[in-house]
Amino acid sequence: MKTLLQNREVLLAVLIIVLALMVGLVMPDFLLPSNLLAVYNDTSILIILALGQMLVILTRCIDLSVAANLALTGMVVAMLNSAYPDVAVPVLVLAGALLGLILGMINGALVWKLGIPAIVVTLGTMSIYRGIVFLLSDGAWVNAHEMSAAFVSIPRSELLGIPVLAWVSVIVIVLMAHFTRHRRLGREIYAAGNNPTAAFYTGIQVGRLQFVAFSISGLLAGLCGYLWVSRYAVAYVDVAAGFELQVIAACVIGGVSIMGGIGTVQGCVLGALFLGVINNALPVIGVSPFWQMAVSGAVIVIAVIANAKSERKTGRIILKKAALQTH
Amino acid sequence: MPESHALFSLRGVSKSFPGVKALDQVQLDLYPGQVTALIGENGAGKSTLVKTMTGIYQPDDGELRFGGELISLDTPEAARSLGITAIHQETVLFDELSVTENIFAGHYLTHARSGRLDWPLMHARAQQILQDIEAPVDPKTPLKFLSIGQRHMVAIARALSFEARVVILDEPTAALSHHEIEELYGIVRRLKKAGCAIMFISHKFDEIFAIADRYTVFRDGCHVADGRIDEVDEAQLVTLMVGRTVEQVYPKVNATIGEPVLQVRNLRHPTEFDAISFDLHEGEILGFYGLVGAGRTELMQALFGVSKGVQGEVEIGQQAVTIRSPADAIKAGIVYVPEERQAQGVVLELPIYQNIGLPQLSTINTSGVLNDRAEYALADSYARRLQVKAPDWREKVGNLSGGNQQKVVIGKWLATKPKVIILDEPTKGIDIGSKAAVHAFMCELVQDGLAVIMVSSELPEVMGMSDRMIVMHEGLMVSEFKRDEFSAERIVSAATGG
The missing domain is CATH 3.40.50.300 (P-loop containing nucleotide triphosphate hydrolases)
Known part of the structure; x- marks a missing residue:
């Protein structure tokens, strides 16, 4: 039991359950399966983006431009849809994902080929991408009545009683779990982040992997662009403003080390769910939105402290007796 | 054939x-x-x-x-x-x-x-x-x-x-x-x-x-x-x-060995080393030899207050001291020239004189404002003494050769007027000429009454320079040799756990 609780993912899962139960005491309806599914559905986009962000953070980088990428691709697909309502939605989704991929590749290329720190690159592209949204739309909104029925309804339509939006996130989780565990590139991302020097000596190209991570993060952001504007049935300049911080927070809470090389898909998903539960539960029990921000912030700080403790270098194990104890 | x-x-x-x-x-x-x-x-x-x-x-x-x-x-x-x-x-x-x-x-x-x-x-x-x-x-x-x-x-x-x-x-x-x-x-x-x-x-x-x-x-x-x-x-x-030949390489000059300055009693750490006790005297070069990973660097870092979780007694000049941080160690008169010179020893982007002045910033200011000229003068005297080869003390340390960088690190610490100077692999990766200069300088230091601890993985160097040698293996002190007892065979055998 003790070792089980020391596992951070198990601990986080227990915390989420406890949190949900506590909310359930005040508001029993919160625990209805339909509501829990709604909470998951509401967190889907955060989960997808957090998984992309995790790959980037694993390589010792950070992607601040995800929300701006989402806003830009969202605006582009919404405008395309209103201009050409006859184009099939899957084509638009593909176009959005492709555009997101390109935006991510721009980040990755700047980091890889020019060696500019990721935080600087994505701070810049964040403003650029967001600025382009304004240039494209002239600050105007694309509202629900300008979108086709299919465009708006697909994420909401249900498959086996579960909305398509939630299905998409499940598929992304499964693919990402496979990628990080069973694909060469996925494993090399861990190696590159854990020890870039050693990775280089082993013939792993760290820069190329950073490029790959940024590309995937961009691709997922592009996918989320469509999901976001269709779900909320509106596209405007400030869509998802500041959402990149939630995404990074989800990673950190889920145990992804900001120093790179450490982090799991499970942890990341749980980190996003934790934020999702907080975001959905606090209004239900009558906590003001201002407190919600403070609570999310406090959780992030606590998570960082917990990470720092568990990651603290214990030093080399030199003494025989000490070596024996650890086994 | x-x-x-x-x-x-x-x-x-x-x-x-x-x-x-x-x-x-x-x-x-x-x-x-x-x-x-x-x-x-x-x-x-x-x-x-x-x-x-x-x-x-x-x-x-x-x-x-x-x-x-x-x-x-x-x-x-x-x-x-x-x-x-x-x-x-x-x-x-x-x-x-x-x-x-x-x-x-x-x-x-x-x-x-x-x-x-x-x-x-x-x-x-x-x-x-x-x-x-x-x-x-x-x-x-x-x-x-x-x-x-x-x-x-x-x-x-x-x-x-x-x-x-x-x-x-x-x-x-x-x-x-x-x-x-x-x-x-x-x-x-x-x-x-x-x-x-x-x-x-x-x-x-x-x-x-x-x-x-x-x-x-x-x-x-x-x-x-x-x-x-x-x-x-x-x-x-x-x-x-x-x-x-070896005698020419190591210009060992014997200094007068005086009172103990550093006394270490049962120093221990949960994973790195245990039961470390030794004395270090004025004018003495004490060598620490062992395989890579024997715990020598860890021990030295503990003496310098870098490590956490260290227990045991340390006395400087018969006075018990508590060393919890490098600041404590410097105050007590212990300085440490690290093995990872570029990572731990110098600020590559700063000029020579600012590197030397770095630990002294509290003494070279006038009412809270740094006195650039005093800092330069302080650096000048030590850089000259160590024969740092540079056009000017305003040169960035990053532009110097490894040997000269090492001299800057040593100069920086000497300027704090320490009692004990710990040199961790002092000649690692530097050219033969600078090596000889570092060795000659070590002799000068002990002649001035300083006590020196030298950690080295090069047996000829430890044998050539030390008055006494402690051999470590797997975090423990396994043997101690006086200079006249030095024998490569016995030392290596002790260091490999034989």
């Missing part, structure tokens, strides 16, 4: 770094089924050569031939695809990943059709290799739980996981115990039989004579000699290696 053709040859290879010519027109031949020992002092260019042979550095000049064909090694990948593999001095591995992953990183085994990683196969293969080299390690353990020796065995297992044709062992025995070294010899013999060309880098002559067929000697980045090992003896190799 006619030689077979060399499998891997270098001709006229040069490599320069800013301020240093690391390799100057060197040549080397490695023959299939033979072990070639590469011999040279620290700074002779051995590590640069290894990196050039494994695609990490690209030579400025010269040619590389593999099986007679002209090749260029642009990436580590390219070297590996030819079967050239090295076990590096500082085993570079991934702490957070499993043993299996450390062995297969970069050349994972996959299912042919789907490209999916084949973990069961990799674990089994890892288990097999580890068993072959008799390293009892569970392949699924994260590397961070392994001891230094075990990590080294993982590095060797990694090299063996390739279809190796050229194997470079860069001081492979530095962190291994007696038993593990025997295992390693076994591995080398098997590789020889399999027709591999092996390059063996070591400072230990008994090992070289035990395992090598040929030798190549480097000095100061140049090729000096090569030939068959049975045609030379140790004395000849030493002369080739240093270009002079």
Whole structure:
């Protein structure tokens, strides 16, 4: 039991359950399966983006431009849809994902080929991408009545009683779990982040992997662009403003080390769910939105402290007796 | 006896770094089924050569031939695809990943059709290799739980996981115990039989004579000699290696040894070292010798207040002191010149004088404002005394050679007027000229009544410079020798746990 609780993912899962139960005491309806599914559905986009962000953070980088990428691709697909309502939605989704991929590749290329720190690159592209949204739309909104029925309804339509939006996130989780565990590139991302020097000596190209991570993060952001504007049935300049911080927070809470090389898909998903539960539960029990921000912030700080403790270098194990104890 | 053709040859290879010519027109031949020992002092260019042979550095000049064909090694990948593999001095591995992953990183085994990683196969293969080299390690353990020796065995297992044709062992025995070294010899013999060309880098002559067929000697980045090992003896190799005899290299001047200044009693740490007790006297150079990873650096860092969780008593001049941070240590009069000079010793982007003034900022200011001129004057006196070679003390430290950087670090600490100065590998990676200057300076320090602790992995250096020597093994003090009792054989045997 003790070792089980020391596992951070198990601990986080227990915390989420406890949190949900506590909310359930005040508001029993919160625990209805339909509501829990709604909470998951509401967190889907955060989960997808957090998984992309995790790959980037694993390589010792950070992607601040995800929300701006989402806003830009969202605006582009919404405008395309209103201009050409006859184009099939899957084509638009593909176009959005492709555009997101390109935006991510721009980040990755700047980091890889020019060696500019990721935080600087994505701070810049964040403003650029967001600025382009304004240039494209002239600050105007694309509202629900300008979108086709299919465009708006697909994420909401249900498959086996579960909305398509939630299905998409499940598929992304499964693919990402496979990628990080069973694909060469996925494993090399861990190696590159854990020890870039050693990775280089082993013939792993760290820069190329950073490029790959940024590309995937961009691709997922592009996918989320469509999901976001269709779900909320509106596209405007400030869509998802500041959402990149939630995404990074989800990673950190889920145990992804900001120093790179450490982090799991499970942890990341749980980190996003934790934020999702907080975001959905606090209004239900009558906590003001201002407190919600403070609570999310406090959780992030606590998570960082917990990470720092568990990651603290214990030093080399030199003494025989000490070596024996650890086994 | 006619030689077979060399499998891997270098001709006229040069490599320069800013301020240093690391390799100057060197040549080397490695023959299939033979072990070639590469011999040279620290700074002779051995590590640069290894990196050039494994695609990490690209030579400025010269040619590389593999099986007679002209090749260029642009990436580590390219070297590996030819079967050239090295076990590096500082085993570079991934702490957070499993043993299996450390062995297969970069050349994972996959299912042919789907490209999916084949973990069961990799674990089994890892288990097999580890068993072959008799390293009892569970392949699924994260590397961070392994001891230094075990990590080294993982590095060797990694090299063996390739279809190796050229194997470079860069001081492979530095962190291994007696038993593990025997295992390693076994591995080398098997590789020889399999027709591999092996390059063996070591400072230990008994090992070289035990395992090598040929030798190549480097000095100061140049090729000096090569030939068959049975045609030379140790004395000849030493002369080739240093270009002079040991007495000339180490200008030991005896200082008057006075009262104890530093007394350490039962200093201990949960994982790094235990039961450390010793005295250090005025005017004394106390050498600490041991294998890499024996806990010497950790002990010194504890004395300097860097480590957490240290227990035990430390007295300076009969006064008990509590050292919890480097600031405490400096106040008590203990300073530490670290092994990782660039990472821990100097601020490369700052000029010389600001580096020297750094620990003194509280004394060289007037009412809270830094006095640039006072800082410069302070630096001037120490930089002159240490003969730092630079056009001006406003030169960035990053532009100096390794030896001069080391002088700046020492100068910085001397300016604090310490009682005890700890030098951790003070001549690692610096050229022979600077080395001699550092050694001469150590003698001056003790003549001024300072007490010096010197940690070094170079036995001739510790033997040449110390008045007394403490040998550590696996975090414990295993023996102590006075200068007249120094014997290379007994010291090495103590250090390897014999």
